[in-house]
Amino acid sequence: MTAEPENTAIPIKVTVNGVKHEAVVEPRTLLVYFLREQLALTGTHVGCDTSQCGACTIHLNGRAVKSCTILAVQANGKEITTIEGLARGDAFHPVQEGFREKHGLQCGYCTPGMIMTAAHLLETNPDPSEEEIKHALEGNLCRCTGYVNIVESVKWAAQKMGGKNVSR
Amino acid sequence: MFPANFGYAAPRSVDEALQLLSKHGEEAKLLAGGHSLIPAMKLRLSSPRTLIDLGAVPGLRGVRLDGNTLAIGALTVHADVGSSDLVRKHLPGLAEAASVIGDVQVRNRGTIGGSVAHADPAADFPVILTALNATFVLQSTGGSRTVTADKFFVDYFTTAMEPNEILTEIIVPLPPAGTGTAYAKLAHPASGYVVVSAGAMITRQPSGSCTAARITIGGLGSGPVRAVASETELQGKALNAQNIAAAAAKAAEETDPDGDIYAGADYKRHMATVLARRAIEAAVKRAVT
Ligand SMILES: Cc1cc2nc3c(=O)[nH]c(=O)nc-3n(C[C@H](O)[C@H](O)[C@H](O)COP(=O)(O)OP(=O)(O)OC[C@H]3O[C@@H](n4cnc5c(N)ncnc54)[C@H](O)[C@@H]3O)c2cc1C
Ligand code: FES
Ligand code: FES
Numbered sequence: 001m002t003a004e005p006e007n008t009a010i011p012i013k014v015t016v017n018g019v020k021h022e023a024v025v026e027p028r029t030l031l032v033y034f035l036r037e038q039l040a041l042t043g044t045h046v047g048c049d050t051s052q053c054g055a056c057t058i059h060l061n062g063r064a065v066k067s068c069t070i071l072a073v074q075a076n077g078k079e080i081t082t083i084e085g086l087a088r089g090d091a092f093h094p095v096q097e098g099f100r101e102k103h104g105l106q107c108g109y110c111t112p113g114m115i116m117t118a119a120h121l122l123e124t125n126p127d128p129s130e131e132e133i134k135h136a137l138e139g140n141l142c143r144c145t146g147y148v149n150i151v152e153s154v155k156w157a158a159q160k161m162g163g164k165n166v167s168r
Numbered sequence: 169m170f171p172a173n174f175g176y177a178a179p180r181s182v183d184e185a186l187q188l189l190s191k192h193g194e195e196a197k198l199l200a201g202g203h204s205l206i207p208a209m210k211l212r213l214s215s216p217r218t219l220i221d222l223g224a225v226p227g228l229r230g231v232r233l234d235g236n237t238l239a240i241g242a243l244t245v246h247a248d249v250g251s252s253d254l255v256r257k258h259l260p261g262l263a264e265a266a267s268v269i270g271d272v273q274v275r276n277r278g279t280i281g282g283s284v285a286h287a288d289p290a291a292d293f294p295v296i297l298t299a300l301n302a303t304f305v306l307q308s309t310g311g312s313r314t315v316t317a318d319k320f321f322v323d324y325f326t327t328a329m330e331p332n333e334i335l336t337e338i339i340v341p342l343p344p345a346g347t348g349t350a351y352a353k354l355a356h357p358a359s360g361y362v363v364v365s366a367g368a369m370i371t372r373q374p375s376g377s378c379t380a381a382r383i384t385i386g387g388l389g390s391g392p393v394r395a396v397a398s399e400t401e402l403q404g405k406a407l408n409a410q411n412i413a414a415a416a417a418k419a420a421e422e423t424d425p426d427g428d429i430y431a432g433a434d435y436k437r438h439m440a441t442v443l444a445r446r447a448i449e450a451a452v453k454r455a456v457t
Contacts (some may be wrong), residue, residue, distance in 0.1 A: 006175045027219065030170070071176075
């Protein structure tokens, strides 16, 4: 096997929000730009570009990751969920509902990433304590809310999803 | 920000990856989780002409019991190291270190092998793995060799690995009965990386005295530093609060840190003694005989 010469476009296959895509990408294409520019899924945001803010968080094979720090070629053969794929038809995901109910956003820039991280938390830990919620959201920055209502939104969602220990 | 252009290969075996590595030489870089390399490439601090992505190479992930060691695949992500039942049972200090790296998203993507190979002086795994006396398995087309953690971390971002080698596995000996392990970290509030940290592996006799101690400090030099004076101080002593504090007070003796805008040198040295004490105390608590 030899490596392709520099900049040779690479064919990839990915499943995004349940839809299979075949595409050709430059090796240096970051996954977030593949999603935003090639697939026109602009719900995933770029807040910092230096892996700090979490606005670009998506699920890759079910795990919350920062799509600005992953090459599109690294997603080859994998399943991706973005904020656009979280609702079921017209029914919002409980975390989305929680952000609306508890006023978990102001400008909304950080929100898709916050929601994707929180949704991953509740899949792995349906009953998080307030401390655990804060620890889980460490990789997501918000310039507006002061985080209090974001934590409340996640608590609301946990309770809606059946978590028992969460107090509102 | 985009990385500069590069060629890409996704080998399907370690052998294939090794062949690519020897063919492309120093112009190539291995890609694991990409959570150190891609940020560096975006900033153009690193511009390899070829990336050899280890992501599709089978057999490099997971934790298994191998005789009286735990063998951890180099491509195991931090989250899986931290949640592994084997790691939590036998090496709680390693699980502790894995679970305080960066944030959830970083832990879902970054790999233990990548962290070790990158040898960032502010990284967590090098500190705890040196305390645990880990060994690194390095493969090249010529065969494989092992290097102990004490000899592996050579300088800032520099290890004993040759450019034609791949780190495939991290071997951690299971500590003997009566041994506890722990990790304590002062994280930089913005970056999450280590300001100062301490790893400890302490063996306690049923009588309560210390028969073996490995204590390491991170953040105060080019890589993990063995706190030899602390280790010597504890040897043979009763593991009570007073003796632990006396040993921990010597934790910065082997170091000569630089201050920076966040933490001055004196503060860092002081925090080394605090974190060493916490790590030793936690390890002793776990050292059930
Ligand atoms: C926002 C953020 C916060 C972070 N916080 C922390 C923190 O608190 N503590 C901490 O320790 N780290 C932290 N990191 C770094 C993170 O842990 C990285 O995942 C890790 O340092 C590198 O692992 P990787 O798998 O991503 O390696 P890559 O980025 O893919 O590779 C890093 C280097 O190692 C080489 N390499 C990788 N795998 C191998 C191998 N198997 N054999 C030989 N060479 C190899 C590559 O060629 C490259 O030079 C953080 C990163 C980010 C983005
Ligand atoms: S845009 Fe990815 S972490 Fe900020
Ligand atoms: S709501 Fe504006 S950044 Fe979070």
